[in-house]
Amino acid sequence: MSSAKKLLGDYSNEPSRRPELVVNSKEPFNAETPPPLLVKDFKTPVDLFYVRSHGPTPDLDVSSHKLEIGGEIKPAIELSLSEVQTIGQHVTIDATLTCAGNRRNELNAIKKVKGVGWEISAIGNATWTGVRLRDVLLHAKANIDSPHLHVEFIGEEDCEEKTKYGSSIPMTKAADPKGDVLLAWMMNGKPLTRDHGYPLRIVVPGYIGARSVKWLRKVNVIPQESQFVYQQRDYKLFLPHVNWDTVDALWDSAFSLSELSVQSAICEPEKDQVIAKNSPYTIRGYAVSNGRRITRVDVSLNNGADWETADLVQQDKREEKGFDNRYWSWTLWQFKVGKFPSPCTICCRAWDSSANTQPEQARNIWNLRGVMNNAWHRVEVRDH
């Protein structure tokens, strides 16, 4: 490979992908699901699941790939995938992953933000199989009871920022038996694809996708948050008046995003879709929180003046989950309209079991990184 290619990133060995994916950036590859396909299945098909990458897609050889457990674990341990698979019980969980930048385009339309331009589908729900990170930490004799430690994940991705990808989560989440953090090698019952982290990735349910590091190379037990830019810079919230001239003094005081806020979006109809006035139509969408149960989704056909309650079509089974705040999967919902009042503005908002709901206006939560937009989702519908 020429050094110029290496500098810019060599994209000559990308995997093949479904043409249906909506590509927001080709190099690195960032793409999302067309909204109507997103709500077709409770589990998102792997090849339609949104892809977030920061550089060329690694093409790793499982027979030589090693995972290192290090940081405060001294000496560091090296494990092959098959060794990882012997460490703990194999666990399968359903969990939604979503990028903190999901719905960034709505913020960008208000005032320019920096980041990949996502619509509403930087999200997907899948089944993940792996071993618990907790078991791996116990195997490595980490001090899992310290509430002050963090666990860092470093992937094999050569990012645009001229670094590997790295990020961290608190030990309290990493080692929580009910936190369900996995070192996963399967997605929807099959080995991970290259786009989703083959051969091994982290899955952190309830947290922003940025913490579920793909192509996992290292797990480090560390005394503070990861110092990678993806922990210290990219995923933080600021007030609307903070700009690129004033943000530098504020980075360290802003918290690194971790748990998700309550979120919902309308996937059908899509924006500017035509629905004949007075025709019947079924509105569909998703809602998700940070493990908390979605207790209600409200739909309005007049931009929030009046609301009705949507049907919750599918979610993690309540009888299985009890009251454990482990509703890691999204909730799919629908709302049947007998006579559609086109043209109109539909909007939706979700509530979770801690009685949090979504803010009304994206402009009030605008931030220069364009993250965590969970304002009421609005869709304009036209008549013929």
Next chain:
Amino acid sequence: MSSAKKLLGDYSNEPSRRPELVVNSKEPFNAETPPPLLVKDFKTPVDLFYVRSHGPTPDLDVSSHKLEIGGEIKPAIELSLSEVQTIGQHVTIDATLTCAGNRRNELNAIKKVKGVGWEISAIGNATWTGVRLRDVLLHAKANIDSPHLHVEFIGEEDCEEKTKYGSSIPMTKAADPKGDVLLAWMMNGKPLTRDHGYPLRIVVPGYIGARSVKWLRKVNVIPQESQFVYQQRDYKLFLPHVNWDTVDALWDSAFSLSELSVQSAICEPEKDQVIAKNSPYTIRGYAVSNGRRITRVDVSLNNGADWETADLVQQDKREEKGFDNRYWSWTLWQFKVGKFPSPCTICCRAWDSSANTQPEQARNIWNLRGVMNNAWHRVEVRDH
């Protein structure tokens, strides 16, 4: 006591109270703290702490009072306070309690709601000492690992509704070693006063106050939520168009409030306070969530058009709490203004570590029981 008195409730033996308390209802006694006194101390003095009662204040004799542990615990166990005190390690925690009806008056001003008319001070922060409910459940050989069980609390209060007061929480919270649910007999280092549940009460950090049952008489392990009206009716959310004619069909499908949503309020200045234009002034208030850390409080002097960040003056120490979502105490905040732009509308909103924030307008979350009002808190300020 005459039977008429018993029927209406006998209020001839109420404790003496501080005249500063703002009384919303005398019989039963419901009163809150004047807002400026509320933010004077991180720990609310016991005799200024809001009082929520549903009937005459019990006057119990600790030497004969017994706590029963029953329901699925058969035969039921009876314990004196001194026996309870031998069951587990004595634990002291700081926790904020708040009524789900806090800030109900703002909803009532939009459209009439039913319930005690609270302003912003049905909230207080205190130190509680007791034994963990978990330890008592283990002592009673309850199946603490079942995610489907609930734990019911019944108090000695003879409520207006002609019943004792009863309520429940999920076993997942009751038995969580990090849930910090206590059977408490001390508040701020002294035995509970009659107004706060003497001799024994439950303290459920992070949950609505209605679950922290006072004058505790029974703890029942049960297969479903408590059937008391205080669990099945009083503390549920509905859409703004639901009224007393239409609510009956909806009670069972609505979830019983448990974890708190993110909340904040301005305590100084008070509403309609006069602040001379261009004079200096320090705005003060509180913010709290369901154990999640308050990461930011925003203040606006122009009704939400522009925001600045408040100083977080005091909260649970981060170094003690790590990332454990156990910030049970509120956060006191302040915002110093050099030249106050009176007259104006101040407002505040808080963010927590799951990136949830407060909705903009109370009218959008109005509900006929007037609960969980966490809209941006607004205070109108006048000039001379």
